[in-house]
Amino acid sequence: MRLSRLHIAGFKSFPDRAELGFDDGVTAIVGPNGCGKSNVVDAITWVLGEQSAKSLRGERMEDVIFNGSDARKPTATAEVRLKLADVAQAVLHGGDGPEAPPGPLITRNVEIGRRLYRSGESEYLIDGEVCRLRDVHDLLMDSGLGVKAYAVIEQGKIGQILSSRPAERRMLIEEAAGVTKYKSRRRSAELKLEAAQQNLTRVDDIIFEVEKQRGALRRQAARAQRYKRLREELRAWERVQIARRHDALSRELASVEARLADGRAREAAAAAHVAELETAIEAMRLGLAEAEAASTASRERAHALDLEIGRGQQQIQFDRQQMQDLARQGEAMAAEVDALSARRGPAAETRRAQAEAARAARETLGDAGRRVAAREADYREALDAVQGVERESDATRAAVLSAATTLAALRQSRDHAAAARDRVSAELARLEIEARELGADVDRASAQHAEATAALADLRQAIDEIGARRRAADSESAARRAEREALARTLGERQRALAGDEARLRSLEQVEASRATFGDAARLLLADAASGIGQRGALADHLIVERSYERAVEALAGDLLQHVLVDRLDDVTAALARLAERDAGRCGFVVLEDAADAPADAPLVVPPGARALADVVRAVGPHAAVVSRLLGRALVVESVADARAIAATASVPVVTRQGEVFRGLGLVEGGSRRDARGILETRAEVEALGERVKAGSGEVAGMTATLADLDAAIAAGAVALAAMGTEQHEHEKRLVALEAQATRAGDDRVRVTRRLEVVATERARAEEERTAAAARGDEAAAAIETHEAQQRDAQGSLDQVFARLQAARGEAEARLRLVTESRTEQAALVERVAALDTEVARLDDAARELEARIAARTAEIQRTETRRTDLSASLVETERRLDENIRSLETLKVEIRERDERVGSLRTEFSARDQEIRAARHTHDAARAVVADLDVSLARANADLTHLRETAVEAVGAPLDEVVAAVAALDASGGLTPPRMRGASAAADVEDDEDAESGDSSTATAVAAGDSIDAEAQDAAVAVAVDDGPSAGSGEPTATPEEVIAWLRGKIDRLGPVNMMAIEQFDELETRHAFLTTQRQDLLDSIAQTGEAIRKIDKTTRERFAEAFEVINRHFEQTFTTIFGGGRAGLTLIDQENEAESGIDIVAQPPGKRLQNVQLLSGGEKALTAMALMFAIFKYRPSPFCLLDEIDAPLDDANIGRFVEMLEGMQAHTQFILITHNRKTMEIAKRLYGVTMEEPGVSKLISIQLN
DSSP states (O other), X not given: OEEEXXXXXXXXXXXXXXXXXXXXXXXXXXXXXTSSHHHHHHHHHHHTTOOOTTXXXXXXXXXXXXXXXXXXXXXXXXXXXXXXXXXXXXEEXXXXXXXXXXXXXXXXXXXXXXXXXXXXXXEEEETTEEEOHHHHHHHHTTTTOSTTSTTEEOTTOTTHHHHSOHHHHHHHHHHHHTOHHHHHXXXXXXXXXXXXXXXXXXXXXXXXXXXXXXXXXXXXXXXXXXXXXXXXXXXXXXXXXXXXXXXXXXXXXXXXXXXXXXXXXXXXXXXXXXXXXXXXXXXXXHHHHHHHHHHHHHHHHHHHHHHHHHHHHHHHHHHHHHHHHHHHXXXXXXXXXXXXXXXXXXXXXXXXXHHHHHHHHHHHHHHHHHHHHHHHXXXXXXXXXXXXXXXXXXHHXXXXXXXXXXXXXXXXXXXXXXXXXXXXXXXXXXXXXXXXXXXXXXXXXXXXXXXXXXXXXXXXXXXXXXXXXXXHHHHHXXXXXXXXXXXXXXXXXXXXXHHHHHHHHHHHHHHHHTTTTSOHHHHHHHHOGGGOOOEEEEGGGGEEEOTTOHHHHHHHHGGGGGOEEESSHHHHHHHHHHHHHHTXXXXXXXXXXXXXXXXXXXXXXXXXXXXXXXXXXXXXXXXXXXXXXXHOOOEEESSHHHHHHHHTTOSSOEEETXXXXXXXXXXXEXXXXXXXXXXXXXXXXXXXXXXXXXXXXXXXXXXHHHHHHHHHHHHHHHHHHHHHHHHHHHHHHHHHHHHHHHHHHHHHHHHXXXXXXXXXXXXXXXXXXXXXXXXXXXXHHHHHHHHHHHHHHHHHHHHHHHHHHHHHHHHHXXXXXXXXXXXXXXXXXXXXXXXXXXXXXXXXXXXXXXXXXXXXXXXXXXXXXXXXHHHHHHHHHHHHHHHHHHXXXXXXXXXXXXXXXXXXXXXXXXXXXXXXXXHHHHHHHHHHHHHHHHHHHHHHHHHHHHHHHHHHHHHHSSOHHHHHHHHHHHHHTTOXXXXXXXXXXXXXXXXXXXXXXXXXXXXXXXXXXXXXXXXXXXXXXXXXXXXXXXXXXXXXXXXXXXXXXXXXXXXXXXXXXXOTTHHHHHHHHHHHHHHHHHHHHHHHHHHHHHHHHHXXXXXXXXXXXXXXXXXXXXXXXXXXXXXXXXXXXXEEESOTTOTTTOOEEEEEEOTTSOOEEGGGSOHHHHHHHHHHHHHHHHHHSOOSEEEEESTTTTOOHHHHHXXXXXXXXXXXXXXXXXXXXXXXXXXXXXXXXXXXXXXXXXXXXXXXXXX
């Protein structure tokens, strides 16, 4: 792999698109400070995935986008593309896991790109396709490239290699050794292993619960098969019952229809009589309505006239008031018109006076303008005379200044000569004093050298003592770390065990919450809280059992634990209807209001070796007394032998802890499946697990606290070690300081001696300077006397010129004042003329406004007079209409009284007829009630027949007509003979029990096959007696269909709860069990494979790191010796016992110095040491290319030469891109790029190809 080209656009100071090509060997980038050279390195690190804006010398990532300059606008995006040639990639075979073997290598050219928009959106590209940052990292992994690898050494960061923490130095070695990808794979494998272990725990819990359910579902499937057979027999006899019910309903329907016809005839006669009466009363009602309507119309007309009279009176009053107002307004406007007419004469006179004044002011203004022009001409003549005198004055002043300048220079020369004599004298005095002080310095430097030598011996002894203490503290810290690791492993085991218990607890809590250990019917009722049934939970919910006695209580109580507690018998009825609707099977109930009245049991005598049931189980809640009585009395013993001995004399059941129940002599119950769990055992395990989880959590918390204490102790030890290291470091720094002090003392002695020789030389030179300064002072004094006489003559001429200039200026200023006075007078006249013109215009506007107001008021007076005339005529008309309306109102009042009397007589007659029609309606209602009752009976019979049709379809799966026809055909042929019942109930019960308990897989298969029984074949069983059911011809009384149905239902009821979904559920459970078992084995295999992969990764990591560390350490020693021209250096592991995680320390001994920590080296020595380490890494694993940003800045010429030689020796395997200011470094470059900033803030590239 090698770097081919770099494209930059909009990145930092490169707004325009820039392109850099890179050859094999060395490419140098040069330019002045601040021109943007380092931005090229930033562009490369940015495209390789740098995420820190601070590492790119910015505050936010958006700062890398060109932010504009004085002449350019900011760009909207930044884009960098890096083209890599000959990139090797391996084709993977056999998966992508950590142990996947690599395939063959292929090489190709790859282009990596990155874009950033101002909106904050960013994207990475590989060959122009958008990708993830991780894809870029995977592409560059193990190549030494990347933002954190050793191939990029940015400006000022070379020293960070030495000042970084030991763990960070280890990362450089790991990157060179190719360990990074193995660590990444190991982290992925550990996450996968942890997830697989958690999944295995969950799968184990689920398999355990599934295996518990298999046995119960197998027994339920067998019971479902027998239930289906009996159900078909029941359906055949239900058809006979439906046919008999159809015959009875048909006869009842014919009788009801005959009676209904007679009742409807009587109802029709009564209805005709009522209709006749209603016709007559309807005519009377119409007459009454017409009379009431006429009366109401008269009243409405009277009311309207009354309102019209009121409005007329108000209108008359309003018109009169308005006429008075108009008269007053006319008088006021006439007075106003008179006043305005009186103002016309004075206004015209004022206007003529103002116009005459304006004309006179204009004439005066012309005279003033002519005076201003004459005075300005006089002023210009005086100003020309002043300028001529000023030119003469300037010439004279120049001569005076020239003489003064010469004189000042001579005086300055004389002063300098005097100052030089004084300075040389002072210098001679200082040199004398310095000679005496230098002698004292020689003695003091000798004494300091002796003191530093003694202090060095004491300090070396103190450093040895600190080293011994540090080694002891390091050993103690290692012991604590070992203890901490052991405790951490124990804590991990405890946490994993606790996690398993918590997972098991959650599974059991889900089982208990879903009532999975209950029957289907009980589970349905307990889960359906919104059904409206007043249930108070199961009986088991009200019990608290002593630990380890759960199996005994469950064996004794049996299905009683699943009985649902309800308040009243009505709740039982509703619950049974709910179960029948859902076909959920049987369920037991405890009716609290009935059970509360049951008598209490007699006291129980407990023999020795036994415990009363009430001692091991306690009822709780508001119904505790009822629950305790339902459990009954019993004894609990430890073993079967104790139970047998006590059962011989006890009158109550005896149960062992394992669940064997003795009910007297000879009657024993017992046995259970190994994986079966009951209701109480599940609850007890939940409680035990809860306690264990709580205790485990406390233990884990305690161990965590202990671990924290150990961490604190380790941290304190580390602090102490650091303090001792700091103290040792301080001593070493002091040692170096003392060595430097001793060296400085010797150097000072030599320096002071040399200084004494210099002082003697300087004293001789100072004497010569003092003699020369005295001669220069004498020459300057003589020249000063000559130039002072010349200066006095020039000053006299200048004074005369100044007097003439002052006189000319006085004359010019007098003429200027006259000009100013004339201009002021002219300005005042201009303002007066303008004011007079404005006043004349204003008076013209006022006159026009006055005429307009007089005309407006005159027109308004005319309109007012017209309005008064109109109002007077309207008032006369309104008074006439008002008189007419009053007369009409009196006439309407008489008419209203007459019509009210007519309405009263009609209402009396209507009341009499209404009583008669009510009696006729009563007779009609009675007849209609009889018909309605018969209709109800007919509807009920039809509804019963319709219900019977629906029942036939629902119960036997055939329409009613077909059922009746089939039963009629059998009856006609004599094949439908009612069977006789025979006493086979006990045998049938035994058979039912055997069928219910035979729970093998063959039964489940038979159940599945039984689903295909033909319904028509079952119909034929109506005429044939079943094996263990009703029979004919045995001399017993014949049984009715109802009795046969009841007998069959009894057999079905004795089967108990039947889960009709058991067959499908059992098949689904078997499929799920097989799937879970397969998944569990897959998880076990995956855990084993992942663990093996982790072990292989650890082994490979240790081997590759050890090999790389050894080789790089050897190269580091050689490179250090080459660069420094001697000395020695090396890498050491801080923790030799834990090489897999140990940090790396660096020790160095430049030529002529003792072996010491690299932090004690000078800045140049640190830079050379870091370079030696980086070159050593490159020798072991060369990176395709390396970026070096001014790392040669702290090196002198000699070290630059060694640095260049190292680069020339390594450029065969690595491309080097250098940013430098050093000429020697530039000389080895094959291509040179110059970066300039001709435009502020904008960088440009210049390329030079070198041979």
